[in-house]
Amino acid sequence: MDTTRVSSTAFDGTPQAPAHARKFVRQVLGEWRLSHLAEDAVLLTSExxxxxxxxxxxxVELTCRLDVDATPAKLEIEVEDHHPARTIPPAGEPPSGDATSGRGLALAGMLADAWGVTYTKRAKRVWVRMEIGDGFEPHEPPGRLGMLPVVPLETLHVGVLVADLDGVVESWNTEAEKLLGWQAEQVVGRSLKDLVAWQGHGPYALSLIDTLALCRWRGEARMRHRDGGLVPVYVSQLRSRGHAGERRSIWMVVPAEHRGVLTPPSAPMRREAGRRIKELLDHDMPFTELLDTIAQIVQVSSGGDAAYVLLSAEGGDRFGVAAGAGTTAGLVGVLATGVFGPERRTPVMTEDLLAGDVELADQLRARSMACAPLLVGGAVIGYLVVTAARPGHFDQELTISLQHIAGQVAVPVQRGRLAEQDRAHRGRLSFLAEAGELLAGVHDEELIAALTAQLVVPKIATWAAVYLTDLTGMTRLAHVWHSDERNNADLRKSLPAIPRSALDQVDWPIGPENVLAFPLLTQGRSYGALVIGRTEPTLPLELADLLADLCRLVSLNLHTAMLYARQATTSRVLQRSLLPMRVAPMPGLESAVVYEPAEEGADVGGDFYDLFTVADHWCFALGDVCGSGPEAAAVTGLARHAVRLLAKEHYTVADILDRLNHALLEEGDEGRFLSLLCGELTPLPQGGALCTIASAGHPPPLRLRPGGEVRAMATPQLLLGIEADARFHVETFELAPEDVLLCVTDGVTERRNGDRLLDDGDGLAALLSGCTGLSAHGVAERVRHAVETFAPEPSQDDVALLVIKASAALRQAVR
Structure with a gap:
């Protein structure tokens, strides 16, 4: 009888491989009850x-091999890589060539009883051998947990299939036909990928092809039945050579409930657990690794399907998942209270959770449970929990052993937890500060969704999706982000674009990651949800709280963005009523307008313009209300519509200013003064136009002659809205062909750079004099650019300017 035990796994050649290898060897030696060799074995493996x-x-492929019948019993650890060209000197000889090559193997000579190297055409295997002393017990003691569960033998079918290392099925026995429904001729030649719903196993998540390449592997899987369903099975794989020397994988497959036929359940190692915990606490390790290792020891030593370490949240009355091992269920944050509470200070065993706490049974996906409190100074700081899928799996003896472990680890866990909480608190503040800074001032919902997804990937999740809910209640998928950007398109296709149910009730697509959804809520309103996928089986409470804080921050920014969008829509509607939709065409006259509100995000302000036709002439107006923003825009609307209405009723320019002055005073809004430049253009037979103009406290218009001469063409009079008895007069001049008339608001003339204004020393006139020969649009753009670049900081005032240029074409237009 072959009593050799073999366990293999594989890693990518990355810097994380040694750490994964150390964890794998610790776990395997714990299962083989060789913890007294763990330290030397782990050190050799790492090297x-x-x-x-x-x-x-x-x-790299790592294989642990235990031969218990050898004299003495021996443990071999073998590491295989695929670069055989680089040789390693024999034991006792110094390395040659590269001075660093093989230096770490000096430890093998000191710690191992033997070591060596085996070369093949495609691989190199380095192995070490350790002889086992008297501390090894080859036979496990019988116990209730070591017994096979009672299941009907009629359902037992031992399927045997053979596949090559590419996963192509070569043979399929009749028992496999009974188990899965497929006839041999239907599956031979097909790929195992079509028959196995493979999601990886354990913390190393090997692919199906990588698993086929292992010497030996055992584990759970799901295989596709001919009727389309998935059958939970247990697989034991061996690798052998065919007649021609080709490697083949032999799978023995049984229903999951008959797994004991291929490998009996691990008997509890309660006597070993205490010693392993003591060895664990003698070594300094990161807090998360400490908790993970405790959970692994509890799970293995108890014979349970899963084990958890729960720790109290702030306040001490809630307990969240901090670590898990085994077939964990993707637990998030706080568990249902059930048996967990700050007042419970004794261990508890529950034979059937469904009989007392259905919610907890659903969360743990378990029927039986045992737990023991972590007590420090009489206070409960957490729990050790072990679960099993079938009821009645544990006994009272286990609770005593579990409480003994809890007593050993409580104080070290609390000490490490306090240090971790301080570090996590600083990291949490730093993360939220980074998120707040990144989202600050962003008023676009799509950009907020994109930034949110990229904040959590890959720091917290493998992938993230953000759903947004608009004001009508419609929810849609706004953005997805995967740690591997090549998967973004597939991820978007796999997620519902418009969920048909509430986001907390969506049946998310099943994949290799655990899918978790967090609502985006603020002020009692939902703005969507953040959905993440994580490869880790549990989400620690600290991360759950961090994500909740992030979601609140994102929700507030979405709320602000929606208010901003609503305000922007209102501004656009207001602009359509306050500013002309189009400037009236004037034959023989060319016009150009520049309008830029000072307030960020606003479309309208205190400046306004208009240019329209009345009978056989044109009217134009350029005004500036004291102040800016919506209050000034209200006066803008009154002034522009009043000017247009009075002009259409054939009031003169002077009468328009007089009537508008009285209208503003009747409004009674003190401090709302208005400067206005209003004029008429009447075409002349010889070309050009006669301009009648009046300025009520407004910067005078400037006329540019073709020779470069610039002159102010109106005298400022009293502002509108100040004095009821004010009287206004007009001035008339001729705008000859090629003449340019520039009308501006004080946002142009008073543009400031330190103590200087743009119009100091007739600066605007000098700027205009250099615009000879330019079109009206060219003049407008040159003045706008000069205003923008006059100072490094943005303008604090609304800017409006109107340019009119006469041309000789007017003579032909009026004939």
């Missing part, structure tokens, strides 16, 4: 894998 990664740079 072998590190050498393979550094010097070979390829993927």
């Amino acid at each position: 072998l894998v590190t050498n393979a990664v550094l010097h070979a740079g390829t993927g």
Whole structure:
């Protein structure tokens, strides 16, 4: 009888491989009850894998092999890489060539009883051998948990299939036909990928092809039945060579409930657990690794399907998942209270959770449970929990052992937790500060969704999706982001674009990651949800709280963005009523307008313009209301519509100013003064136009002659809205062909750069004099650019300017 035990796994050639290898060897030696060899074995493994990664740079396969019938019993650890060209000197000889090559293997000579290297055409295997002393017990003691569960033998079918290393099925026995419904001729030649719903197993998440390449593998899987369903099965794989020397994988497959036929359940190692915990606490390790290792020890030593470490949240009355091991269920944050509470200070065993706490049974996906409190100074700081899928799996003896472990780890866990909380608090503040700074001032919902997804990937999740809910209640997928950008398109296709149910009730697509949804809520209103996918089986409470804080921050920014969008829509509607939709065409006259509100995001302000036809002439107006923003825009609307209405009724320019002056005073809004430049253009037979103009406290218009001469063409009079008895007069001049008339608001003349204004020393006139020969649009653009670049900071006042240029074409237009 072959009593050799073999366990293999594989890693990519990355810097993380040595750490994964150390965890794998610790776990395997714990299962084999060889913890007394763990420290030397882990150190040797770390050196072998590190050498393979550094010097070979390829993927690495790690194999642990235990021969219990050898004299003495021996443990071998083998590391295989795929770069055999780089040789390693024999034991006792110094390395040659590269001075660093093989240096780490000096430890093998000191710690191992033997070591060596095996070369093939495609691979290099470095192995170490350790002889096992008297501390090894080859036979596990019988116990209730070591017994096979009672299941009907009629359902037992041991399917046997053979596949090559590419996963192509070569043979399929009749028992496999009974188990899965497929006839041999239907599956031979097909890929196992079509028959196995593979999601990876354990913390190393090997692909199906990588698993086929292992010497031996055992684990759970789901295989596709001919009727379309998925059958939970247990697989035991061996690798062998065919007649021609080709490697083949042999799978023995049984229903999951008959897994004990291929490998009996691990018997609890309660006597070993205490010693392993003591060894664990003697070593300094990161807090998260400490909790993960405790959970693994509890899970393995108890024979349960899963184990958890729960820790109290702030306030001490809530308990959240901090670590998990085994077939964990993707738990998030706080568990249902149930048996967990700050007042419970004794261990508890529950034979069937469905009989007492259905919600907790659903969260844990378990029927039986045992837990023990972590007590420090009489206060409950957390729990050790172990679960199993079938009821009645644990006994009272286990609770005593579990409480003993809890007593050992409580104080070290609390000490590490306090240090981790301080570090996490600083990291949490830093993360939220970064998020707040990144989202600050962003008023676009789509951009907020994109930034949110990229904030959590890859720091917290493998992928993230943001759903947005608009004011009508419609929810849509706004943005997705995957840590591998090549998967973004597939991720978007796999998620519902418009969910047909509430986001907390969506049946998310099943994939290799655990999918979690967090609502975006503020002020009692939903703005959507943040959905993430994580490969880790649990979400620690600290991360759950951090994501909740992030979602509140994102919700507030979405709320602000929606208010901003509503205000922008209102401004656009107001602009359509306050500013002309189009400037009236004037034959023989060319016009150009520049309008820029000072307030960021506004479309209208205190400046306004208009240019329209009345009978056989044109009217124009340029005004500036004291102030800016919506209040000034209200006066703008009154002034522009009043000017247009009075002009259409054939009032003179002087009468228009007089009537508008009285209208403003009747409004009674003190401090709302208005400067207005109003004029008429009447075409002349010889070309050009006769301009009648009046300025009520407005910067005078400037006329540019073709020779470059610039002159102010109106005398400022009293502002409108100040004195009821004010009287206004007009001035008349001729705008000859090629003449340019520039009308501006004080946002142009008073543009400031330190103590200087743009119009100091007739600066605007000098600027205009250099515009000879330009079109009206060319003049307007040159003045606008000069205003913009006059100072490094943006203008604090509304800017409006109107340019009119006469041309000789007017003579032909009026004939």
